[in-house]
Amino acid sequence: MVDIANEIKQQVQERRPLTLAMILTNRWFLYGVSMLAFFLAWDMAAVARVFSSGLPRPYEVVLQLWRMMFDPLAGKSLLGHIWASTQRILIGFTIASLVAVPLGLMMALNRYVNAIVKPLFDLLKPMPPLAWISIAILWFGIGETSKVFIIIIGTFVPCLLDAYNGVRLVEPELYDVIRMLGGNRRHEIIQVCFPAAFPAIFAGLQIALSIAWSCVLAAELVSARSGLGFIIILGMNLSRPAMVVGGMVVIALVAWTMSQLVSGLERFVCPWKREIDSR
Amino acid sequence: MREERHPGQAKIECKDITKVFIQKGKQRVHVLDHISLDVKENEFVVILGPGQSGKSTLLRIIAGLETPTEGHVRIDGQEVEGPGPERGLVFQGYMLFAWKTVLGNVEMGPKLRGVPKKERREIAAHYIHLVGLDGFENHYPHQLSGGMKQRVGIARAYANNPQVMLLDEPFGQLDAQTRYFMEKETARIWETEKRTILFVTNNIDEAIYLADRIVTMEGKLPGRMHVVYRVDLPRPREHTDMAFLKLRHEITEASELTL
Amino acid sequence: MAYEQVKVKTPLILRLLPILSIITFFGTWQLVVDWEIVPSTMLASPIQIFQLFLVKWTEVNPDGALLSQHIWTSVQEAFTGYLLALLVGIPLGLAMGWFIVVEGLSRPIFEMIRPIPPVAWIPLVIFWFGIGISGKVFIIWIGGIVPCVINSYEGVRMTNPTLIQMARTYGATDWQIFKQICIPSALPMVFGALQIALACCWTNLVAAELLAADVGLGFLITMGRKLALPDMVLLGMIMIGLTGVVIGVVINYFEKRLLAGIRR
Ligand SMILES: Nc1ncnc2c1ncn2[C@@H]1O[C@H](COP(=O)(O)OP(=O)(O)OP(=O)(O)O)[C@@H](O)[C@H]1O
Ligand SMILES: [Mg+2]
Numbered sequence: 094m095v096d097i098a099n100e101i102k103q104q105v106q107e108r109r110p111l112t113l114a115m116i117l118t119n120r121w122f123l124y125g126v127s128m129l130a131f132f133l134a135w136d137m138a139a140v141a142r143v144f145s146s147g148l149p150r151p152y153e154v155v156l157q158l159w160r161m162m163f164d165p166l167a168g169k170s171l172l173g174h175i176w177a178s179t180q181r182i183l184i185g186f187t188i189a190s191l192v193a194v195p196l197g198l199m200m201a202l203n204r205y206v207n208a209i210v211k212p213l214f215d216l217l218k219p220m221p222p223l224a225w226i227s228i229a230i231l232w233f234g235i236g237e238t239s240k241v242f243i244i245i246i247g248t249f250v251p252c253l254l255d256a257y258n259g260v261r262l263v264e265p266e267l268y269d270v271i272r273m274l275g276g277n278r279r280h281e282i283i284q285v286c287f288p289a290a291f292p293a294i295f296a297g298l299q300i301a302l303s304i305a306w307s308c309v310l311a312a313e314l315v316s317a318r319s320g321l322g323f324i325i326i327l328g329m330n331l332s333r334p335a336m337v338v339g340g341m342v343v344i345a346l347v348a349w350t351m352s353q354l355v356s357g358l359e360r361f362v363c364p365w366k367r368e369i370d371s372r
Numbered sequence: 373m374r375e376e377r378h379p380g381q382a383k384i385e386c387k388d389i390t391k392v393f394i395q396k397g398k399q400r401v402h403v404l405d406h407i408s409l410d411v412k413e414n415e416f417v418v419i420l421g422p423g424q425s426g427k428s429t430l431l432r433i434i435a436g437l438e439t440p441t442e443g444h445v446r447i448d449g450q451e452v453e454g455p456g457p458e459r460g461l462v463f464q465g466y467m468l469f470a471w472k473t474v475l476g477n478v479e480m481g482p483k484l485r486g487v488p489k490k491e492r493r494e495i496a497a498h499y500i501h502l503v504g505l506d507g508f509e510n511h512y513p514h515q516l517s518g519g520m521k522q523r524v525g526i527a528r529a530y531a532n533n534p535q536v537m538l539l540d541e542p543f544g545q546l547d548a549q550t551r552y553f554m555e556k557e558t559a560r561i562w563e564t565e566k567r568t569i570l571f572v573t574n575n576i577d578e579a580i581y582l583a584d585r586i587v588t589m590e591g592k593l594p595g596r597m598h599v600v601y602r603v604d605l606p607r608p609r610e611h612t613d614m615a616f617l618k619l620r621h622e623i624t625e626a627s628e629l630t631l
Numbered sequence: 632m633a634y635e636q637v638k639v640k641t642p643l644i645l646r647l648l649p650i651l652s653i654i655t656f657f658g659t660w661q662l663v664v665d666w667e668i669v670p671s672t673m674l675a676s677p678i679q680i681f682q683l684f685l686v687k688w689t690e691v692n693p694d695g696a697l698l699s700q701h702i703w704t705s706v707q708e709a710f711t712g713y714l715l716a717l718l719v720g721i722p723l724g725l726a727m728g729w730f731i732v733v734e735g736l737s738r739p740i741f742e743m744i745r746p747i748p749p750v751a752w753i754p755l756v757i758f759w760f761g762i763g764i765s766g767k768v769f770i771i772w773i774g775g776i777v778p779c780v781i782n783s784y785e786g787v788r789m790t791n792p793t794l795i796q797m798a799r800t801y802g803a804t805d806w807q808i809f810k811q812i813c814i815p816s817a818l819p820m821v822f823g824a825l826q827i828a829l830a831c832c833w834t835n836l837v838a839a840e841l842l843a844a845d846v847g848l849g850f851l852i853t854m855g856r857k858l859a860l861p862d863m864v865l866l867g868m869i870m871i872g873l874t875g876v877v878i879g880v881v882i883n884y885f886e887k888r889l890l891a892g893i894r895r
Contacts, residue, residue, distance in 0.1 A: 123735020131740050147758030208648035213656055219872035219879075223750070223837040224849070227856035227864045231673055269437050270467050274481040274532055275457035284480070288471040307748040311841055314753060322751070329754035337754045341747055348746040365471045365512040 149335035154342060157335040166327070169319055175347055177319040181237065181312075182305045182351075185244025189301065193249045194294055197256030201290075202282065214253065222247030222304055223311050235316040240309060247308040248301035255297025259290030292366055295359040302355060306348050321347070381449060382410035383568045384434060384536060388443035390594075391429055403429050405594035406443070409587060411536075414566045418579040420623070421589030427572045428464055430595070431540050434570065435461045447536060457485060460529030464540040466521040468513040468528075474500065475509040477524050481532030492531075499527040502561055519550040523557075530565070539571045543578065555581050559608060580619055581609050588627045599626055675862030680869065683862045694854040694863070696846045701867075702874060705836055705848040708764060709878075712771025712839075713832040719772075720779025720828070721821055727780065728787025728817065729809045741780060749774035750838040762843035767836075774835035775828040782824035786817025822886055829882055833875045848874070 116122060132151055139150040149157070161171040169177065200207040225246045226239075233239035267289070268281045276284065313322025321344050328336030359366070391404040403426040411417045421427050432438040434445050436455040445452040447459065455461075460481075468477050475496055482492035500509060503523040513521055522542055529537060542558075543551045555578055562569060562582075573579055579586045580603060588598040601623060605615055657677050663669055664676035675683075687698035696704075726733040727741075749770050760766035790813050798808045840849025848871050855863030 118731050118735070120731065120735050123732060124739050127736045127739045130736075131743075144759045147755070204645060205648065208645050209652045212649040212653050216653070216656075219875045220868055221834040221837050221871060221875070223834065223841065224852060224868045224871050226841075227852045228861070228868065230856055231859065231861055231864060264467070266463060266465065266467050267469065269432075269455070269461075270463065270469075271480075271484070272437065272455040273435060273457075273459070273461045274484050274528075275455075276484040280484050284469070284484075288469070291471070303748065307750050307838065310748055310750045311838060314750065314842060325751060325754045329757060334755070334758055337758070341751050341755065344748070344751050345743065345746040348748070352746070363471065365514065 146332075147334055149338055153335040154339045157333075157339045158342070161324070161336075161339065166324065167318055171324075171343065174320055174324055175343065177323075178309050178313065178321045179347065179351075181240050181309050181320070182244060182302075185241040185308075186248055186301065186305050188241070189245045189248040190252045190298065193252035194256045194297075197253040198260055198286070198290065200253075201257045201260035202286065214250075218250055218254075222250075222308055226308075226311055226315055229312075230315065240312040240317070243312055244305050244308045247304045251297045251300040251304065252294075253297075255293045255300075256290060259293025259297075260286050262293070263289040288363075291363050292359070295355065295363070298355055299352060302352055303348070306344070310344065382446075383413045383415070383448065384409070384411040384570065385446040385449070386410070386430075386434065386443070387446070389430065389433060389440045389445065390442035391426070391433065391438070392441045402594040404433075404440075405596050407595070407597055408443075409597065411568055411570060413568055416562060416569045416571065416582055416584045418571045418573060418583035418586045419589060420573055420576065420579045420586050420627070421595065422574055422591045424593065425589040425591060426593065426595030427574075427589060428540050431461065431538050431570065431572055435459055435538055437461075457481065457532050458534055459536045459538060460532055460534035462522075462525045462529050462537070462539040462542050464542075464544065466513070466518075466525050468521055468524055470513050473510050473512055474505060474516070474524050477513070478527045478531050480528060485532070495531050495533075496527075499531045502530065502564065503527045504557065517550075519546050519554060522546065522554065526558075526561070530561075535568060537567045537569045539569065541572050541574065544574070551575075551578070556608075558582060563607070576620055576623055577611060580605075580616055580623070581611065586623070588623065591627075599623075671861070672859050673861055675860075675865055679862045680865050683866050687866065693858060693860075694851055698851075698866075698870070700846055701848050701851050702870065704846045705840070705871075706874065706878070708767045708839065708847065709771055709832050709836045711764075712768045712835075713775055713829055715768065715772045716775030716779055716828055716832065717825070720776040721783045721824065724780035724783025724824075725787055725809075725814060725817060725821075728784045729805075729813050744773075745777055749835045750841070753838065753842050757843055767839035767844070767847075770839040771832045771835045774838075775832040778827040778831055779824045782820045782827065783817060786820030787813045789820070790816045822890060825882060825886055826879070829878065830875075833871075833878065837871065 135148075136150050138144070139148045139153075142148075158171065163170065166174070196206075196210065200210055222243060225243045229239040229242045229246075233242055263285060267285045271281045271284055309320065310322040310325075313320040314326045317323040317326075321340055324343075325337045325340035328334065328340060386407055386409040389404055389407040391402075393401045393403055395401055407430060409417075419427055419430065429438060433440050434452065436445075436452045436459070469480065472480065475493075478500055479492045479496035482495050487495070497509070500506060503526055505520060505523055505527070508516065508520065513524065516524065522545075526539070526542065529539075543554050546554060558571075559582060571579075571582060583601075583603050586601040586603060588601070590596045590598050601619065603619065605613065605619075609616060660674075661676045661678065664671065664674055664679070684698070689697070691697060694701075723733075723737060727737055728734070752770050752773060756766040756769050760769060794812050794816070795808055798812055803811070836847075837849040837852070840847045841853065844850035844853070848867050851870075852864050852867035855861070855865075855867060
């Protein structure tokens with residue numbers, strides 16, 4: 094009877110038939126080929142001036158990045174600019190999630206709050222976050238406040254929506270379990286609502302993060318003296334494509350790292366989801 | 373005020389329970405019709421009925437999760453007004469907390485009642501051992517098989533030390549072999565820790581194997597009680613016993629349940 | 632038999648609160664402007680915006696185009712980008728889900744480009760395409776293609792493996808399995824992508840028109856800012872929101888019709 098108790102779910106690995114073309118269809122081999130082809134094509138397009146002078150060669154980009162690491166640009170090195178953008182995101186994002194997540198939870202738990210907030214929220218929801226840039230500049234000028242403001246506006250919606258939905262989609266019988274075990278309303282909220290909503294909240298945070306990046310870059314494109322958006326717009330104004338592409342590369346790297354950090358945080362906070370994700 | 377208990381008084385006493393649901397604000401569904409049922413202390417009663425006969429609803433009413441439209445339920449002579457820890461319910465779906473380990477799930481009842489950590493760990497360990505899940509304390513529900521999840525559900529209900537256990541088709545989603553094994557386990561657990569058990573199933577063999585008494589339900593809504601059988605077979609029972617098969621035949625004939 | 636069942640009914644207050652909430656919102660907004668609590672260079676009242684809305688149908692100045700021209704240009708750009716995203720993204724995603732060679736070759740490139748927000752492409756795109764419509768379409772396209780690829784890919788990946796094995800035992804070729812089993816089972820996810828991609832495209836429209844444009848709703852907003860006309864900025868924002876909702880409803884309608892047609 095122990096063997097039945099010992100049955101643990103095992104993921105069945107899909108198997109592919111062994112062929113001679115095994116190496117050719119090896120995933121990592123193909124990845125390598127793909128990267129190589131990509132950079133070769135890029136280099137050739139740059140040399141052949143397909144986009145006239147609008148496309149730098151890859152090594153020029155690397156060189157440009159190297160230079161920016163040490164020569165300050167508008168008073169800041171590359172790291173300084175990265176930090177400038179990151180800081181704006183962190184501030185805006187923190188404020189938004191600190192307000193939006195509790196508000197979303199409250200909307201889901203209390204129908205009076207829901208009745209008041211939901212209609213306003215539905216009204217503002219269809220407005221793309223970037224559309225707020227102009228009004229933000231009218232209100233707060235071109236300083237830091239307007240940048241943080243549009244990040245808050247942009248990330249508020251997904252944070253709130255996912256917290257709200259996370260709670261709404263909780264299996265209602267789980268509340269019955271708590272009540273059967275002798276718990277009260279407070280226990281239902283602490284033991285069921287919050288943990289069940291965590292994955293949805295994290296999904297919202299991921300979306301919010303990518304929106305935050307769009308917002309901060311757009312704001313920096315319009316007006317800024319620092320940040321990664323400033324680097325690429327400066328590159329454009331100075332007609333230096335290497336600077337533009339270098340900026341984009343850094344943006345991709347930093348944005349990717351941040352989203353990995355959020356995933357890592359999720360794995361830490363919700364260990365019960367680990368195996369479902371890594372399927 | 374708790375009434376003085378006379379010997380022989382029923383542990384669970386259901387009187388004329390009728391339940392009408394209003395679906396989508398309009399349509400009425402008459403689910404239960406004048407169900408009266410007494411269960412004695414430490415008795416194992418099985419409610420046997422086909423799908424959609426209101427079995428879950430009856431159990432939820434006894435559990436206090438649903439209020440009957442008419443009639444009342446008494447436990448130890450006290451009217452049931454809501455869910456309470458003196459009754460334990462094992463749900464038809466597993467209904468485990470996905471974010472808690474096996475241990476966390478099992479110790480939830482004592483935790484909610486404010487039992488200190490060390491003590492509730494001991495209680496949980498005891499019941500995890502009782503259902504045969506030693507070594508799986510730190511597994512999350514998604515790492516367990518169906519049968520193991522169901523055991524966690526049973527251990528969780530037991531850990532709250534209820535006087536009455538209500539089990540709603542606990543083995544409905546298991547394969548035949550695991551199911552048979554779990555029935556044996558249930559009988560074993562009941563013999564080690566006697567409780568008053570009300571067990572819902574749609575499987576005749578399971579009913580005869582476990583029950584002191586079997587209550588069959590009619591197959592269509594509104595659910596009515598059909599026949600009550602007393603099962604006097606010695607335990608542990610054998611599915612191939614002559615008396616077993618005879619009773620099985622009798623119930624099948626009477627309730628027109630398919631074999 | 633008499634049943635005493637409490638009829639579940641939304642209390643009056645719960646039905647009134649949303650209306651009150653909206654009225655309070657607009658009322659406060661109007662009063663804040665009327666009483667000049669905030670300067671009129673920063674905020675326009677709902678009534679002013681509505682007046683501008685009526686005027687802009689016939690008045691070209693100060694931004695150089697009628698409201699209908701702005702809307703039409705934006706819709707055109709968004710839809711061109713959207714359709715191109717569907718045309719490229721869905722087949723690519725489907726193929727990536729099934730053919731290991733396609734996945735191996737396109738995945739790294741896709742993953743490299745994905746974290747770059749569409750806004751970040753603006754300067755490069757201006758180098759490449761100038762400030763014409765093609766650059767805007769490119770930015771919208773690159774934003775819309777991501778959900779198309781991801782959803783189609785996931786759709787194929789989620790195909791029931793039993794079905795595939797069954798087809799294998801019947802001797803179906805890879806291509807046949809892909810066409811007969813994977814694509815149909817991925818369809819619901821693909822249809823999901825239609826909506827998501829549209830939302831992405833419409834959002835990116837503002838990004839596309841952010842820097843270089845002479846007509847379009849995003850341009851209307853930018854122009855309003857440059858001229859310090861809050862009513863124009865807000866009108867632009869509201870029109871973008873409104874048009875987005877209308878397009879979403881229309882697409883939803885067609886999606887339902889299409890799905891019903893396929894199911895049959
Ligand atoms: N909360 C509810 N609101 C409205 N109708 C309900 C509700 N709960 C149950 N019902 C209805 O009551 C009927 C009986 O349901 P119940 O779950 O009690 O049946 P059951 O005998 O447990 O069936 P099964 O064997 O499939 O579990 C069903 O027709 C169902 O639609
Ligand atoms: Mg049931």
